Amino acid sequence: MCAGVSDRGQLGEARELAHDAAHARREALGRILRPRADTIQDNTLGHAYRATNFLGLGALAAKRWAAISSRAMPACLDALEADDAQRIGLLDQAGVYIHELRAAGFQRFAGEALGGDQQPRHAGLPRRPRG
Amino acid sequence: MPACLDALEADDAQRIGLLDQAGVYIHELRAAGFQRFAMKPLTSLGFRLALREVKAHARAEGFDPEELEDELRVFQRAFEARIIYRT
Numbered sequence: 721m722c723a724g725v726s727d728r729g730q731l732g733e734a735r736e737l738a739h740d741a742a743h744a745r746r747e748a749l750g751r752i753l754r755p756r757a758d759t760i761q762d763n764t765l766g767h768a769y770r771a772t773n774f775l776g777l778g779a780l781a782a783k784r785w786a787a788i789s790s791r792a793m794p795a796c797l798d799a800l801e802a803d804d805a806q807r808i809g810l811l812d813q814a815g816v817y818i819h820e821l822r823a824a825g826f827q828r829f830a831g832e833a834l835g836g837d838q839q840p841r842h843a844g845l846p847r848r849p850r851g
Numbered sequence: 852m853p854a855c856l857d858a859l860e861a862d863d864a865q866r867i868g869l870l871d872q873a874g875v876y877i878h879e880l881r882a883a884g885f886q887r888f889a890m891k892p893l894t895s896l897g898f899r900l901a902l903r904e905v906k907a908h909a910r911a912e913g914f915d916p917e918e919l920e921d922e923l924r925v926f927q928r929a930f931e932a933r934i935i936y937r938t
Contacts, residue, residue: 739862742862742922743862745918745919745922746859746861746862746922746926747860748909748912748913748919749859749860749905749919749923749926750856750859750860751912752904752905752909752912752919753856753859753901753904754856756901757852757856758852760897760900760901760904761852761897764893764896764900765893767896768892768893768896
């Protein structure tokens with residue numbers, strides 16, 4: 721704005737509105753996060769503990785796991801892209817890596833925890849149309 | 852946590868003061884043997900989990916999730932600048 725040209729208070733008003741909007745957003749963040757802060761903190765520390773301790777299996781086990789799962793990754797990605805029939809075959813083939821993990825001493829509970837705890841409920845069923 | 856939550860709700864000027872006060876806890880963590888390299892990923896993870904909650908509950912508070920996400924990121928930048936990188 722040029723010096724000497726009045727903004728008729730519009731600039732100040734705009735600033736005030738922006739300030740009010742920011743204040744409202746910050747209060748909303750507080751209302752959302754205050755009652756959940758302890759849970760978020762517990763989850764953060766839980767994730768960190770599991771990551772650093774690798775489910776109690778230690779750093780060497782983490783390296784073994786990484787080596788085997790890296791080899792399995794291409795087959796799993798192929799299965800991700802495949803249609804239902806191909807997918808089943810590809811996942812069966814990828815099962816060999818699970819046997820390798822078992823042979824390396826990993827228990828089933830570790831596989832489930834690292835692979836994700838939610839199995840798709842529609843596995844093997846026709847997909848619902850999207851949109 | 853209470854100091855950080857107060858800072859989250861405060862305006863810019865108050866926020867800086869509150870975050871600077873909260874820096875004392877970082878000194879405590881350092882004194883307890885925690886290294887700086889451990890703090891950044893933990894902070895990022897905590898904010899990621901917080902963001903998930905914010906996005907899930909934004910509409911119930913009358914906001915678009917993106918609006919509150921932006922506001923939380925503004926706070927995260929201030930938090931990291933004043934607490935993680937400064938202390």
